[in-house]
Amino acid sequence: xxxxxxxGATEFVDRVMNLSGDEERRRFLLAHRADLTNKTAQAFKxxxxxxxxxxxxxxxxxIDCLLWQAELTKxxxxxxxxxxxxxNAYSIAEGKYxxxxxxxxxxxxIYEAEDLVVEQARAQIxxxxxxxxxDRYDEAEAVGGWAKEVLTRHxxxxxxxxxxxxxxxxxxxxxxxxxxxxxxxxxxxxFERLGPEGRQGRxxxxxxxxxxxxxxGEFEASIxxxxxxYERLMEMGQTIAAAKAKQNLAMTFFALGQFNHALRLxxxxxxxxxxGERPRDALLVELFISDCLLQLxxxxxxxxxCRRVREQFAxxxxxxxxxxxxxxxxxxxxxxxxxxxxxxxxxxAREIFEQDKNPTETAIVDLEIAATEMQMGxxxxxxxxxxxxADMFRSLGLKPEQVQSKLIAAxxxxxxxxxxxxxxxxxxxxxxxxxxxxxxxxxxxxxxxxRLEERRGDVQAAAxxxxxxxxxxxxxxxxxxxxxxxxxxxxxxxxYQDAVRLSLSAGDPEAALQYAERAKSRALLDLLTYRLxxxxxxxxxxxxxxxxxxxMLRAERDRLYRRxxxxxxxxxxxxxxxxxxxxxxQREILSLEETITELWxxxxxxxxxxxxxxxxxxxxxxxxxxxxxxxxxxxxxxxIGDSLVVFLITENEVRAQSLDADARRIRDDLALLHLNxxxxxxxxxxxxxxxxxxxxxxxxxxxxxLMGPIGEAVAPFESLIIVPHxxxxxxxxxxxxxxxxxxxxxxxxxxxxxxSLLKYCVEARPxxxxxxAFGCSADGHLPFAVEEARRIAHLLGGEAYVEAQATKGxxxxxxxxxxxxxxAAHGHFRSDNPLxxxxxxxxxxxxxxxxxxxKMQATLVTLSACQTGRHVIGGxxxxxxxxxxxLSAGASSLLMSLWTVEDRSTAAWMENFYxxxxxxxxxxxxxxxxxxxxxxxxxxxxxxxxxAYAHPYYWAPFILVGDPGxxxxxxxxxxxxxxxxx
Numbered sequence: 001x002x003x004x005x006x007x008g009a010t011e012f013v014d015r016v017m018n019l020s021g022d023e024e025r026r027r028f029l030l031a032h033r034a035d036l037t038n039k040t041a042q043a044f045k046x047x048x049x050x051x052x053x054x055x056x057x058x059x060x061x062x063i064d065c066l067l068w069q070a071e072l073t074k075x076x077x078x079x080x081x082x083x084x085x086x087x088n089a090y091s092i093a094e095g096k097y098x099x100x101x102x103x104x105x106x107x108x109x110i111y112e113a114e115d116l117v118v119e120q121a122r123a124q125i126x127x128x129x130x131x132x133x134x135d136r137y138d139e140a141e142a143v144g145g146w147a148k149e150v151l152t153r154h155x156x157x158x159x160x161x162x163x164x165x166x167x168x169x170x171x172x173x174x175x176x177x178x179x180x181x182x183x184x185x186x187x188x189x190x191f192e193r194l195g196p197e198g199r200q201g202r203x204x205x206x207x208x209x210x211x212x213x214x215x216x217g218e219f220e221a222s223i224x225x226x227x228x229x230y231e232r233l234m235e236m237g238q239t240i241a242a243a244k245a246k247q248n249l250a251m252t253f254f255a256l257g258q259f260n261h262a263l264r265l266x267x268x269x270x271x272x273x274x275x276g277e278r279p280r281d282a283l284l285v286e287l288f289i290s291d292c293l294l295q296l297x298x299x300x301x302x303x304x305x306c307r308r309v310r311e312q313f314a315x316x317x318x319x320x321x322x323x324x325x326x327x328x329x330x331x332x333x334x335x336x337x338x339x340x341x342x343x344x345x346x347x348x349a350r351e352i353f354e355q356d357k358n359p360t361e362t363a364i365v366d367l368e369i370a371a372t373e374m375q376m377g378x379x380x381x382x383x384x385x386x387x388x389x390a391d392m393f394r395s396l397g398l399k400p401e402q403v404q405s406k407l408i409a410a411x412x413x414x415x416x417x418x419x420x421x422x423x424x425x426x427x428x429x430x431x432x433x434x435x436x437x438x439x440x441x442x443x444x445x446x447x448x449x450x451r452l453e454e455r456r457g458d459v460q461a462a463a464x465x466x467x468x469x470x471x472x473x474x475x476x477x478x479x480x481x482x483x484x485x486x487x488x489x490x491x492x493x494x495x496y497q498d499a500v501r502l503s504l505s506a507g508d509p510e511a512a513l514q515y516a517e518r519a520k521s522r523a524l525l526d527l528l529t530y531r532l533x534x535x536x537x538x539x540x541x542x543x544x545x546x547x548x549x550x551x552m553l554r555a556e557r558d559r560l561y562r563r564x565x566x567x568x569x570x571x572x573x574x575x576x577x578x579x580x581x582x583x584x585x586q587r588e589i590l591s592l593e594e595t596i597t598e599l600w601x602x603x604x605x606x607x608x609x610x611x612x613x614x615x616x617x618x619x620x621x622x623x624x625x626x627x628x629x630x631x632x633x634x635x636x637x638x639x640i641g642d643s644l645v646v647f648l649i650t651e652n653e654v655r656a657q658s659l660d661a662d663a664r665r666i667r668d669d670l671a672l673l674h675l676n677x678x679x680x681x682x683x684x685x686x687x688x689x690x691x692x693x694x695x696x697x698x699x700x701x702x703x704x705x706l707m708g709p710i711g712e713a714v715a716p717f718e719s720l721i722i723v724p725h726x727x728x729x730x731x732x733x734x735x736x737x738x739x740x741x742x743x744x745x746x747x748x749x750x751x752x753x754x755x756s757l758l759k760y761c762v763e764a765r766p767x768x769x770x771x772x773a774f775g776c777s778a779d780g781h782l783p784f785a786v787e788e789a790r791r792i793a794h795l796l797g798g799e800a801y802v803e804a805q806a807t808k809g810x811x812x813x814x815x816x817x818x819x820x821x822x823x824a825a826h827g828h829f830r831s832d833n834p835l836x837x838x839x840x841x842x843x844x845x846x847x848x849x850x851x852x853x854x855k856m857q858a859t860l861v862t863l864s865a866c867q868t869g870r871h872v873i874g875g876x877x878x879x880x881x882x883x884x885x886x887l888s889a890g891a892s893s894l895l896m897s898l899w900t901v902e903d904r905s906t907a908a909w910m911e912n913f914y915x916x917x918x919x920x921x922x923x924x925x926x927x928x929x930x931x932x933x934x935x936x937x938x939x940x941x942x943x944x945x946x947x948a949y950a951h952p953y954y955w956a957p958f959i960l961v962g963d964p965g966x967x968x969x970x971x972x973x974x975x976x977x978x979x980x981x982x
Contacts, residue, residue, distance in 0.1 A: 009039035013047055016065055017058070025061075029068055036069045041078040044069065048085040053240035056093050056277045063089060077119070080110040084123055091130040093240075095280030095316045100130045121150035125163045132170040135320045135356040140170045161190040161201045165208060172212055173320060175360025178397050181212045203232045207245045214252045217399035217436045222252045243272040244281070251288060255400065257440035257476040259292045260484070263605045266292070283312050287321060290328050295440075296480070297487040297875070299332040301598065306332075320361070323352035327365060334372045335491070342372050363392040364401065370408050374415070382412035383421070390428075403429045403441045410448050414455075422452055443472035447495050459502060466499045470518065477522070477876075481608040482532055483601060485523040490875025493519055497640045504645065509656035513647050513755075516638045517621040520725070520877040521754040525622075527888035528760045534888070535853035536600065539607050546606075550599050557592040558844050560585055569779070593833055600835075600849065622756035625651050627763075628721070629966070633714060636723035636755050637706070639663055644705075648713055649755065655713070661705035663727065670730050673698045677899050680953040692951045699737035699952070707736050707743065719748040719924065721964065723755050725877055730870075732898055734931065735956035742952075744931050750893075750924040750964035753879050757887075761963035764892040768819035768857030771798030774806040776825040778840055785824035788864065788907040792822050795914045806842045808850070815854045815889075820862075824910070827865030827897075834872045834881040839865055848885045856890035859963070860923055864910055869896030869959055883961055893923055893962030905954040909934065922965030931955050 012035060019025045029036065044066035051059035063085045070079035087103035090096040104127035111120035124147040131140035144167045151160040168183035188205045191198030207229035213222035226249040233242035250265035266289050273282040290305045310325035330345035346369050353361040370385035390405035406429040413422035429445045446469035454462040473492060477485050496519035503512035526532060533539075536554075538547040567574060567582040574582065628634055634649040642663040648655045676695045683691060706728075707714065714720065720743075722733045733751075734744040743749060752758060773796075775789025776782070786802045793800035798820065801810050806825070815821060826840040838845035863869075863882065871879040878884070886894050895913075912933045916926035934955035949955070 009037065009043040012040055013043040013062075013065075017047065017061060022064065025065055026068055029065065029072060033072050036073050038075070038078065041066055041069055041075075041081050045081050045085050049088065052088060052092055053238050054276070056089070059089060059093070076110045076114055077116065080107040080114075080119070080123070083107040083110075084126065087130075088126050091126055091133070093278055095133075095283075095318075097130040097134050097317055101127055101134075104130065117150055118154050118156055121147040122156070122159045125159055125166060128163065128166040128170060132166070132173055134317050135173075135358075137170055137174050137357060141167070144170070157190050157194055158197065158201070161187045161194070161198065161205075164190065165201075165204055168212075169208060172208075172215070173358070174356075175358050175396060177212050177215045177360075181209065181216075184209045184212065199232075200236060200238070203229050203236070203238075204241070207233070207241070207248060210245070210248045210252070214248070214255055216397050219252055219256055219436070219438075223249065226252065239272065240276050240278060240281075243269045243276070246272075247285065247288070251291075254288070254292055254295075256438060257295075258479055259295055259476075259488075260479055260481050260605060260608050263289065263292050263481075264608070267602055267606060280316060280318075283309060284321065287313075287325055287328075290325070294328055294331055294335075295488065296484045297335065297490050298484075299336050301594075302332040303329055304594070319352050320356055320358065323349045323356070323361060326352070327361075327368065330365075330372075331368055334368065334375060337375075339372055339376050343369070346372065359392060360396055360398065360401075363389045363396075367401070367405055367408065370405075370412070374408065374412055379412035379415035383409050383416065383418075386412065387425075390425075399432050399436055400438060400441065403433045403436070403438075403445075406432075407441070407444050407448065410445075414448065414451060419452060419455060422448070426452065439472040439475045443469045443476075443492075443495070446472065447498070450498065454498075454502070459506060463499070463502045463506065466495065466502060469495055470499060470515070474518070481601070481604050482523045482526050482534070483604055485526075486874030486876055486878035486880065488875065489519075489522075493875065493877075494641075497638075500638060500645070501640050504656055504658075509647065509654050512645075512656055513624075513636065513649070513654055514621055516636060516647065516725075517624075517754060517756050519638075520723075521757065521879065521884075522876050523878050524753060524884050524888060525756055527884075528757070532888075533607075534604060536603065536849070537853070543603060543606060546599060546603055550596060550603065553592055553596050553599070554849075557589060557596065560589050560592070561845065564589060590832075593836055596849075597833065597835055622759040624649055624755045624758060625654070627758045629719070631717055632719040632721065633717040634721040634723065634752075634755060634758070635710075635714070637725045637728050639726045639728075646706075646710060648710060650717075657710055657713075659705060659709055666702065666705060666731070667727055669698050669702050670727060673702075674899070677953045677957075680951055681900070681902060688951055691953075695952055696737045699732075699735055699742075700739055702731060703736040703738050703743070706731065706733070708738070711738075714747070717747065719750075719964065721758070722749060722751050723753070724751070726873060729753075729873055729879065730898065732952070732956050732959070734928075734959070735952045742935065742956075744928055744956075745935065748924050748928045748964070750927075750960045750962075752961065753877070753883070753887075757962070761892055764859075764963060766819060766857050766859040766890070766892050768817055768859065770818055771796035771820035771822070772814040772818045773798060773800045773822040774811060774814075774825065774841070775800065775802040775823075776806050776840055776842055777803065778826040782824070782826060782903045784903045784907040785864070788824045788910055789822065791907075791911055792914050795911070795918055796820055804842050808841050808843055808846055811841060811846060812850075812854060815856050815858070818858055820860050821856075821858050821891075822862040822864065822910075824864040824907070827863065827868045829867035829870040829881065831870075831872055837870075837881050839863065839868070839882075848882055851882065851885035851889055854889040856886070858891050859965075860893050860895065861886050861891040862895040862910070863897070864895075864901070864906055865897065866900040867897060869894075869898045869957075869961070887962060891962070893960060893965065895923075895927065895958055895960055897957040898959060899953070899957050901957050902954055905934075905949055906957075909955060909958065924960050924964035926965075927958065927960050 016025055016028055019028055044062050048059045048062035051062065063082065066085055067082035070082050083103045084107045087100040091100035104123055108120050108123040111123060124143045128140045128144040144163060147163055151163060164183050164187035168180040171180035171183060184205050188202065191201035191205060206225045210222045210225035213225060226245050230242050230245035233245055246265055247269045250262045254262035266285050270282055270285040273285060286305055287309050290302045293302045306325040306329045310322045313321040326345050326349040330342045330349060333345060334342035346365055350362060350365040353365060366385055367389040370382040373381040386405045386409035390402050390409065393402040393405055406425040410422045410425040413425065426445055426449055433441045433445060446465045450462040450465035450469065453465060473495060477488055480488055496515050499515040500512045503515060536547055536550050538544045564582060564585040567578065624634065628649065628651045630651060636647040636649065638645050644659045644661040646657055646659055676691055676698065680688065680691055724731060734749040736743045771793060773789040773793040775786040777785050789802050790800045823839055828838055830837045835848050838847040868882055871881040871883060874880045883894055883896060909930050912930040913926050916929035921929060
């Protein structure tokens with residue numbers, strides 16, 4: 001190959017790099033052996049370093065060319081340069097630290113033999129970093145100290161600055177942040193002296209100083225440093241380095257309690273590292289994500305993620321990160337109440353950090369041991385250990401950890417009745433936290449101060465601290481992606497309970513109600529208030545790959561689920577091999593569901609900008625009284641520990657009354673009621689009357705606790721709206737029995753998850769038209785479902801889709817236009833993952849996740865199926881399941897079931913309900929009419945119907961949630977028919 005004029009080293013290297021394929025590059029180097037000089041070798045090295053953090057493949061190409069050149073020239077120094085380039089790739093990009101150290105040592109020996117002491121010292125720079133990643137800190141410090149002396153003596157400023165940064169990082173990893181900051185500052189001075197040549201070094205210092213500033217509690221300075229580093233590194237084309245700066249930024253937002261922002265940035269960083277072929281860095285992102293998930297109480301995800309992470313870091317020899325993964329596992333175990341496992345993991349992590357001589361991480365483990373001892377009922381151990389940790393963190397200058405230690409010590413002291421000790425620790429915590437502005441710490445010391453002031457009898461001071469604590473707490477929860485709110489608030493509801501209790505003791509039921517409402521169903525209210533979209537949709541171009549992956553996994557899950565259902569239906573005829581296949585399918589489905597849930601959350605995090613605006617995350621409650629109709633009382637129940645209070649709210653006033661009820665007794669009675677209703681379909685007709693009497697006895701006990709004490713206050717009101725709390729969501733209030741009759745006989749009853757929701761129900765203006773009914777018999781197992789759908793469509797003048805016609809596509813199409821939607825089918829409640837609770841249509845399951853994608857115009861959605869009104873009750877009294885999904889999709893009211901329903905009686909119940917609705921009754925009124933038809937007609941048994949139908953199992957499962965509706969202008973009224981066979 002001929003060129004008209006000689007090329008410079010840079011042009012030569014670029015020409016080689018642009019050739020296609022290794023063979024062509026090797027031939028070119030062989031043909032131009034005479035042009036292979038030390039300058040071309042250095043140019044290849046410069047290219048390798050430049051591409052190392054932006055294009056790993058191009059970097060590898062430059063390294064190969066450099067080593068080929070060294071083979072051709074037989075120059076030892078050029079070979080050493082190639083070894084250094086490859087060692088940098090192993091250490092910085094690929095996480096192969098042991099291999100990197102071997103190459104650094106080999107290069108250093110070559111330089112030593114050539115009497116090139118400066119180059120020998122430069123070969124130790126990368127080795128310091130590799131040793132640090134392997135937690136071999138003493139070796140790193142010794143090697144770095146020798147190299148620093150040589151480079152300083154020979155005034156090698158650029159490599160000296162890089163070495164100082166690596167030494168600073170080593171000090172930081174050891175928990176010696178003050179010493180690390182000194183080394184970074186020294187490096188910054190050197191890069192400043194270098195002028196333009198030191199620009200990239202200055203950005204690296206800026207990036208690394210941000211980590212130290214965060215550790216020392218200087219959050220604003222840390223954010224500014226990370227932001228500057230990110231912007232400058234992107235301008236320089238250093239995309240991987242810029243991603244690391246963004247990662248630092250994410251962890252600072254994490255420290256400030258802005259978990260959603262942190263997760264979104266970590267998601268972006270993880271993509272950058274994966275695309276840049278940086279597996280170790282991507283693995284570290286997973287560890288940081290587990291930190292966030294811990295705070296959001298996503299413990300099963302944390303355990304699964306940390307197990308994967310620790311195995312891979314162990315294979316890389318990075319024991320510090322193995323220890324951090326084990327520590328996160330321990331915290332998850334502790335919060336799950338699995339204390340023996342937590343303590344074992346904590347001891348394992350502590351041993352790793354002690355071997356690494358890392359005082360910071362060791363103290364963090366000790367602090368978690370103190371917290372675990374507290375949870376196990378050993379506050380005396382918690383106090384001493386937490387105080388020792390506080391002293392250690394103070395000596396290290398780590399303010400956030402110091403505050404957390406003092407909070408745990410104060411909590412333990414309060415448990416021991418040592419109020420003076422608690423006060424001293426809380427005052428110290430308050431003083432240190434004042435300079436940090438961390439709401440994640442502020443809400444804790446405020447709450448503990450409130451407890452302390454209340455013990456001393458200063459209720460006013462206690463109430464003021466509580467209000468401040470709740471504001472700090474809501475600052476964090478309000479900025480979360482909606483699906484993370486319930487988990488985060490789960491262990492913090494006691495703060496709201498204390499606020500309700502103090503407000504009631506001060507004689508202020510209005511304030512108590514406001515606190516109760518601030519504690520309930522915030523995620524659902526956010527969905528309605530801000531019209532948040534939880535659908536699997538790409539809102540930006542970068543979302544498309546994730547959405548495509550989600551849709552592919554959902555389709556695969558549905559395919560496997562149909563196969564598993566077929567196996568389960570034929571279970572009796574399956575042999576051992578078939579049953580084993582069915583279990584394997586089930587495990588695969590559950591694994592797919594976990595992946596789908598995790599990816600869906602990632603998509604939602606990316607599109608949760610609503611949490612970043614202060615005007616949106618500030619929690620407010622909606623007015624209630626102005627939306628309550630005359631002759632209606634709203635009863636809002638609220639659990640304070642195991643005690644219970646009920647708010648009695650009308651258009652004119654709010655009152656509160658403590659009830660002589662115990663949550664444990666209620667829980668026991670609900671369990672007995674569940675056993676009773678579950679036994680009905682399996683019992684003979686002769687045995688049903690005994691079950692009926694037993695059910696009435698249980699419902700009578702529940703009535704005495706929940707309705708009896710407020711009977712006189714409630715009696716004048718025709719309509720009741722029930723807002724349950726906690727386990728009370730499973731109480732059929734309309735079926736409570738006073739010893740003579742059921743509550744539904746005296747009142748029209750509907751339900752709401754939160755009183756604040758009443759505004760949205762009343763103001764809703766559904767624009768749907770017509771009615772559509774669906775009926776699926778589940779291969780003949782529900783013989784009345786098909787006829788039920790046809791009759792209801794006829795009554796409402798709508799259309800019916802039954803059996804093979806009742807597809808998901810038709811349902812989704814009808815949901816966008818219908819005023820009334822009715823589905824008679826098989827339903828399944830998934831307590832393990834309510835996102836996959838669902839309703840069986842002809843071509844598959846309509847799940848909670850599917851419903852989140854719908855935009856409905858319906859005034860009423862009826863789910864005539866089993867357990868459609870069941871929920872997982874998450875933190876903040878969030879109802880996780882079908883009800884929340886339908887309400888958020890736009891349905892103004894739902895007719896749902898609390899337990900498994902019987903096919904024939906349900907069909908009759910529904911026909912009477914719709915006849916009443918067609919006759920002009922409101923929705924709650926129509927439900928009452930149908931229930932009374934069962935109760936009254938069965939009591940006289942005019943049509944020879946089975947006496948068994950008098951059991952509440954048959955007539956009481958359905959509840960109306962949402963807008964109760966108002967009586968319409970009377971239409972052509974037809975007499976209500978008795979329950980009859982269909």
